[in-house]
Amino acid sequence: xxxxxxxxxxxxxxxxxxxxxxxxxxxxxxxxxxxxxxxxxxxxxxxxxxxxxxxxxxxxxxxxxxxxxxxxxxxxxxxxxxxxxxxxxxxxxxxxxxxxxxxxxxxxxxxxxxxxxxxxxxxxxxxxxxxxxxxxxxxxxxxxxxxxxxxxxxxxxxxxxxxxxxxxxxxxxxxxxxxxxxxxxxxxxxxxxxxxxxxxxxxxxxxxxxxxxxxxxxxxxxxxxxxxxxxxxxxxxxxxxxxxxxxxxxxxxxxxxxxxxxxxxxxxxxxxxxxxxxxxxxxxxxxxxxxxxxxxxxxxxxxxxxxxxxxxxxxxxxxxxxxxxxxxxxxxxxxxxxxxxxxx
Numbered sequence: 175x176x177x178x179x180x181x182x183x184x185x186x187x188x189x190x191x192x193x194x195x196x197x198x199x200x201x202x203x204x205x206x207x208x209x210x211x212x213x214x215x216x217x218x219x220x221x222x223x224x225x226x227x228x229x230x231x232x233x234x235x236x237x238x239x240x241x242x243x244x245x246x247x248x249x250x251x252x253x254x255x256x257x258x259x260x261x262x263x264x265x266x267x268x269x270x271x272x273x274x275x276x277x278x279x280x281x282x283x284x285x286x287x288x289x290x291x292x293x294x295x296x297x298x299x300x301x302x303x304x305x306x307x308x309x310x311x312x313x314x315x316x317x318x319x320x321x322x323x324x325x326x327x328x329x330x331x332x333x334x335x336x337x338x339x340x341x342x343x344x345x346x347x348x349x350x351x352x353x354x355x356x357x358x359x360x361x362x363x364x365x366x367x368x369x370x371x372x373x374x375x376x377x378x379x380x381x382x383x384x385x386x387x388x389x390x391x392x393x394x395x396x397x398x399x400x401x402x403x404x405x406x407x408x409x410x411x412x413x414x415x416x417x418x419x420x421x422x423x424x425x426x427x428x429x430x431x432x433x434x435x436x437x438x439x440x441x442x443x444x445x446x447x448x449x450x451x452x453x454x455x456x457x458x459x460x461x462x463x464x465x466x467x468x469x470x471x472x473x474x475x476x477x478x479x480x481x482x483x484x485x486x487x488x489x490x491x492x493x494x495x496x497x498x499x500x501x502x503x504x505x506x507x508x509x510x511x512x513x514x515x516x517x518x
Contacts, residue, residue, distance in 0.1 A: 301432030
C-alpha cells in the first residue's frame with residue numbers, strides 16, 4: 175500500500191468537510207477583469223499558434239505538427255475555462271457565462287449544455303457506489319468484479335487498460351461519444367446542444383479543408399485536439415482514481431466528505447498548473463465548485479492544511495493507472511493483482 179494513506183484524510187484538528195463549505199464561500203466571487211484577462215491570454219496564443227501552424231505548412235510539415243502539439247496545451251486551458259463557465263464561476267452573469275461556454279464547446283468538441291448536465295451529475299454523485307454511470311470513470315468493486323462471468327471480466331480489464339483509457343479513449347470520447355447526448359437522450363434541449371455543436375464543428379472543419387486541404391486537418395486540428403483530449407482524460411482520471419480515494423454506498427455517502435476525501439491535490443510544476451488552470455487543486459474545487467480557477471491557489475495559501483490532503487506528484491500519479499477495483503473492506507483502490515492476492 176502507498177504511504178499516501180497517511181495524509182489522505184483530514185486530521186481531527188481540521189474543520190469538518192461540511193464546515194469547509196462555509197469557509198470557502200468567501201472565495202466564490204469572480205473578478206470580471208481577471209476572467210477577461212485569463213480568457214485573452216488563452217484564446218490569443220491559441221489562435222496565434224493556429225496561424226503559425228498554418229503558415230508553417232509552406233515550410234515544413236514537421237514544424238506544423240510541432241506547433242500543433244504545443245497548441246494542445248492552450249486548447250486544454252480553453253476546456254478548463256469552459257469548465258468554469260459550466261459551474262457559473264467564470265463570469266458573474268450566468269447567461270454570458272453559458273454562451274461563452276457554448277462557443278468554447280465548439281472549439282473543444284464538447285456540447286456545452288450536455289456536458290454541463292452530466293458534469294453536474296458527477297459533482298452531485300462522485301464517490302457514491304449507488305449512483306455510478308454518468309460523468310465518471312467506470313469503476314467496479316472487488317465483489318462486483320468477482321461475481322462477473324469470465325467474458326465480462328475480460329471486457330472490464332480491457333476497459334481499464336491504460337492503452338484503452340488513455341490511448342483510444344480520448345479520441346472515442348471527444349470525436350464520437352460527444353456527438354450524441356448520451357445519458358440525456360430524452361430531452362430536446364440536449365439534442366439541440368449536441369446537434370448545433372456538431373453543425374458548427376462541421377462548418378469549421380469544412381472551411382479548414384476548403385482553404386488548407388486534408389493536410390491542415392490532419393497536421394493542425396487532429397494533433398492538438400487529440401493531445402488536449404488525452405491530457406484532459408488523464409487529469410480527470412487521477413483526480414478521482416487514486417489508492418486512498420473515497421467510495422461508499424448510498425446509505426453512508428455524504429457529498430462533502432466524498433468531495434474532500436475522494437478528490438486529489440495534483441501537485442504540478444507551475445507551467446503545467448497554469449496550463450491546466452489549477453484543476454489539480456481538485457479537492458477544493460469539489461468542495462466548492464463556484465470558486466474561479468484562478469482563486470484556487472489563494473485558498474491553499476490561506477489554508478495550508480488543505481495542501482496536505484491527498485497530495486499527489488506526477489510520479490505518484492503514474493501508479494494510479496494500475497489501480498482498477500474498489501475494495502469496500504480496506505477502503506482502497508486496488509490493482510487486479512492486489513485484489514487477487516487478498517481474496518483468492
